[in-house]
Amino acid sequence: MNYTLHQLKIFLEISESKSVTKTAEKLFLTQPAVSIQLKNFQDQFSIPLTEIVGRKLFVTDFGMEIAEAAKKIIEEVHAINYKTLAHQGKLAGILKISIASTGKYVMPYFLSGFMREHEGVDLVMDVTNKTKVVRSLELNEVDFALVSVVPKTLDVFSIELMDNQLFLIGSKSNKTFKKKDFEKLPLIYREEGSATRNTMEQVVSENNYPVRKKMELTSNEAVKQAVIAGLGFSIMPLIGLKNELHNHELDIIPLKGLPIVTKWQLIWLKSKKLSPTAVAYLEFLKTNKSKIINENFAWINQYSSQK
Known part of the structure; x- marks a missing residue:
């Protein structure tokens, strides 16, 4: 056996993400580099660590045992590094x-x-x-x-x-806004469990705004791009809109009950x-x-x- 700590880290990440692409992104490596290190690591074992089924990567039972051992080894290495720094009087x-x-x-x-x-x-x-x-x-x-x-x-x-301030946001073409506009354009929501979504639902409910249709997207970036494209309005935190407001891609639209400040x-x-x-x-x-x-x-x- 002649595997490296680098290979252990790569294989541990692959065992968790089940993806060479995601592993490469997480470790700031290229996909070919991850694939090569995975092959070199697997070649040291007579039993397969991974398998490809229907173009999807799966980790075998033996592979999961190796991943668990790799995790313990990496944790021990970290502990050694932290102890060394601590003896040098450094925070670790x-x-x-x-x-x-x-x-x-x-x-x-x-x-x-x-x-x-x-x-x-x-x-x-x-x-x-x-x-x-x-x-x-x-x-x-x-x-x-x-x-x-x-x-x-x-x-x-x-x-x-x-402060966390939430405003009603529309595309640059939405220069005016009236209550009836809720009937024409959808409100674009975040997914269930999002604090931003909870705020939007609170504002709509308390002010009895007429919402007839809506979209649900799973990230602030997706919501932002949908609003820029003119697909609707959304209530969003100001903190994530600096560039879009500066470039006049988005506008803050005055609305009763907003902003909400937490x-x-x-x-x-x-x-x-x-x-x-x-x-x-x-x-x-x-x-x-x-x-x-x-x-x-x-x-x-x-x-x-x-x-």
Whole structure:
């Protein structure tokens, strides 16, 4: 046997994603590079690790056993690296965060400085919808979760980061808007479990707007492109619309009941014993939060007159 740590990492990712393409994207490699490393790794075993059925990749039972062993080896290597850095007086460990999908426009700015300061810290950030974010926190799979509405079902601590403003958005051709327009164009919704969808349904219900048809899309980017194309209106967080508003591809449309303003908050379970890495990150946020907002989100202020 002469397999490398690099091959173990690639095979572990393949066992989880069941896809060479997704593995290449996740590890920032080319598909041919992943395929070559997978073949070189498999050639060292007399029993197949994967098989192709109907053009789909499947991991064999033996392959899953090897993947589990690879996971343990990689974790041990990480532990050695963290211990080495700790003995050198450097912060080391893994920071795990789950964020609501719109949070991808927010959270990286609150992480970049911390990650630059602490090269021994690895970041695992899952971007999903609110329901899954809350679930991962509830199951203690992450250190922190970024949400715009704190779940009432969990006993958590929180730190406020910045405002989350939601406006009615239309394409540049929609210069005027009346209540009856809801009957002509569909409202474009996010999927079930999305906090943005919950906000839209709340506004429509409270103001009795006449919605006769609608679309449902599974990402903010898909919704944004549909609105730009003139397929309808949507209620969206301002934070993800900077370029489109600047380029006049989208307009904010005044509407009774909007904007809705919530707070992006980083939350964690009160019962969780935070790691030194997690504690250090909270201290970083308390010290640098205002500076990060001023340097990266000042552009939001120009839309305050439209509240």
